[in-house]
Amino acid sequence: MTPEEISLNIDRLVLHGFSAVDRQRVADALHDELHRLLSDASTESSARTTVLRYVDAGRIAADTRSTPEVIGVQVARHVVSQINFNMGGASAFRHGGGS
Numbered sequence: 001m002t003p004e005e006i007s008l009n010i011d012r013l014v015l016h017g018f019s020a021v022d023r024q025r026v027a028d029a030l031h032d033e034l035h036r037l038l039s040d041a042s043t044e045s046s047a048r049t050t051v052l053r054y055v056d057a058g059r060i061a062a063d064t065r066s067t068p069e070v071i072g073v074q075v076a077r078h079v080v081s082q083i084n085f086n087m088g089g090a091s092a093f094r095h096g097g098g099s
Helices: 020-039 068-086
Strands: none
Touching (some): 020 068
């Protein structure tokens, strides 16, 4: 099977209650975790194109001790789970670790 191409564009990331530095740290961690999850993605063998115009990452419950990096990873994992859900519940992306 040839590798699948995955293109993901995040038009807007809204983070309330973070300083500018911490917002950037969350965004960087989100980017890195999405890259890791999607690079390791195991897709179904049939070729298909799926376009999702909107994925709501929802609210992430963050402990006051959570680092921006931990929050970015949580957001990335939630985004991937929403992508899976919006693709009809198929587990298009498999990843290790808890969410």
